[in-house]
Amino acid sequence: MHDQIPIPFEPEDHEPGRSIDKVLDQIRKRHEEVAIARGIPRPANGKPLPNDILRSALFGVSERAFRREEKIASLEGLEVFMVRGYRPTQAHLDVWEHCLELAARHGTGKQIRFSAYSFLKAIGRSTGKSDYEWLKEAIHDLAGCLVRISNGRYSYFGTLIQEGFRDEETNEYVISINERLALLFMGDNWTALDFEERRRLRKRPLAQWLHAFYSTHAQPYPYKVETIRRLCGSEVEELWKFRQLLRRALAELESVTGWSCTIDKNDCVVVVKKPSCPCIAS
Template identity: 40%
Template sequence: MSEPNRSLEKSLANLQRTIEERTAKEGKPTEAEKHAHKTADIIQLPLWPEVTRGTPNSFLRGALFAAIQGKEREYFKGKMLATREGIKIRYTGMQLDQSDLDVWEQAAELARAHPLGNVCHFTIHGFLKALGRNTGNKDHEWLKDVLRRLTASCVEVTHDRYTYGGSLLEFVHDEEKKTYILSLNPKILSMYKAGWTAIDWDIRQKLRRKPLALWLHGYLSSDAENYDTKIETIHRLSGSKTKELWKFKQNLKNALTDIEAATDGQIKATIEGDIVSFERFCTSTQARHIAKKSRKKALPKTPK
């Protein structure tokens, strides 16, 4: 979903003007600005509505951000994670969960509004409020731990022809001003070119602290069509730590009930045996995508 050339040229012009204005006021542009200017052709986050959070499909269709509780984390060293066909993820670092995904999504939301496209400035207090969380000392420490975890990780993601290898973000903390400057590696934004989804932020807020429901909502949102899916497949892709499949099936039923309530019935599911069938109303964008695929299938094949 890359921007048209005209939009890209406009963004580059705005970036150049921003650097020139800052240079006139402060002297030389910062190293981050110089680097961003050099790589501006790949630092363009897609446009998504403010009530959503744009997330690469590779983050949603596997166990990178697993459906686990924080206490269940493991340390992985070059582990191949479960993913959908067409995606490969090798991961080193402390295992990530759905609350880590919340933080990454909020960072991307703030970064897309910044002139450089991959940097955001914030206070811990303000960031926590944006996440809908409490703002006490315990919550401040929680967010700092998430930032360390996302920074310390090494992710190798391959989706179609695009591959990224590196950390998920970097940050600088200004002790005096009590602010953070957080940056996403410009190269990781290539993952958006392989496909991304606008996740409904209000629904994620309703599903907080329900990791399997959160994971499943993101997984379903990344597809325009409904697919019958084996319970075993959902268990594997979600990274669940529940060993017994019968017990996971019970957890899945509860998660589906939570999703139906959070979406006001927009997403429903039935389980028959070991198969889950989904029923949901498509967004206008998803409906256009399905119609486009149908038209392509209907076109007669060109004889060789």
């Protein structure tokens, strides 16, 4: 009698739900692999940033402070946490925005080389000694900023800049951006900010935050003043005082963008955009 050769059969799955879940997991994994391979988008105009970040107080308007495991205010459906590090400001967003643009050109997860001079010129900053030091500190802050961001389906946890190297004599940098940051751009869930408009709002952090936030909206929803105060990360406790600051910031935003920006009788911020604004990707 000859020994039978065992034939490896897949175990029969008697639970149809589990089979469906397995297929869906494989599809999701494939979509993630494609998104990572595609990397960060390169729009014809503007610099791409994830909506999930612009719709939160992660890059807020408050002064920096060391944070450890703090939930950051965000729109419903988003969860944003500062796990560790110095909470970034709108000035940090200028730096991170250009880092992502460089990553879009050269590839996430790859070495990105640049000089401090070229970087500062690209973001519209001066190139004096204090600016070189400011850039160094900003990059260090972003490299040490550990975050968790979830939009209900996809989550990213890691630093905003993965790692880096700096030549102290030549002021040249080599950095890398975590390739999984590309997952935050899936489903066209990103916005290309108008760099020139943002530059004209420099040193006005609340107006810059409003510009980034409303750039993610094709047709802005009327948010309560209190909601805007929470979402931008303002530390102004008196609502009436924040409302005064907000009115000034909205006037600045309106002057730069041409949008209509008001606070209505219901204490809601109403922003009406020009038709076919090119900065919105979704």
